[in-house]
Amino acid sequence: MSRTIRTTAIALFILAGMAASAAPALAWKPEQPGDYFPNSDYVYMINRKVVSCKKILGPRTMVMFTFGQSNSANSSPDKYTPKQPVYVFYEGKCYEGMDPLPGTSGSGGSLWPRLADKLIEAGMYDKVLIVAVGVGGTPMKRWTPGPEGDLYGRVLDAFDSLKKKDIKITHLLWHQGENDNGSKTPKDQYKKMFMTMVGDIRKQGVDAPIYVAVATRCGRLGEGFEIQQAQRELVNTELKIFPGAFSDEITSIDDRHDACHFTGQGLDKHATLWFNAIKYSGM
Secondary structure, X not given: OOHHXXXXXXXXXXXXXXXXXXXXHHHHOOOOOOOOOOHHHHHHHOOOOEEOHHHHOXXXXXXXXEEEOHHHOOOEOOOOOOOOOEEEEEOOEEEEOOOOOOOOOOOOEOOHHHHHHHHHHOOOOOEEEEEEOXXXXXXXXXXXXXXXXXXXXXXXXXXXXXXXOOOOOOEEEEEOOHHHHHOOOOHHHHHHHHHHHHHHHHHOOOOOOEEEEEOOOEOOEOOOHHHHHHHHXXXXXXXXXXXXXXXXXXXXXXXXXXXXXXXXXXXXXXXXHHHHHHHHHOO
């Protein structure tokens, strides 16, 4: 065997070994568009002021747990800095609650600090602590306990971190559905997956009311009546499941910069819808 052939054979053998060793990792967690990458959080937090969680907590403090897909994450081109005492909880510490929020995908602006300002300005709360774990582009099944529910582990990790600090969630805000509209998930299947998730959340000792947005519109996708109906039918006040924002009604090009994600103007409208949902639920 010539030196050139032998060298080529050795190189191919090494490459094959590298591919084989990488295969289990790729099979365990394939990279998916929009997924959350924690390294970016450290960039956000370099100059972020740490605040004592104990000083934030009190009888008039709202602890807002937010999850779902991109419109629950940092997907707006317009970042926002709250004017009121708004904070964010991340990896066991409390910080100033400005955009972008750590713990969730994207690097832009988000809905939740705007909503928090509105709630405090209306006198409903003195302070708001946000816990954000949403991931862009994700279907309901990835948030459901079970083999396909890889993102549900993020919910449990956040719960555990909060428990260690004796922080009790007061409101769960769910904004998701655009992906399932695109994949045409049947109504009953969506409802079953959601209730499986809620059932396990209750088993974790989290009894806070959960608010479900009516959210299906994104890009070329029109309103998804199947998923909209599922989201509406999930409302059950006896189970502490309440209607959230009907975000599909926000349709102007001035409100959605790419026909899916909200501009700053759109986020203001979106925050008002969430504000009304929380206010009129009485919770």
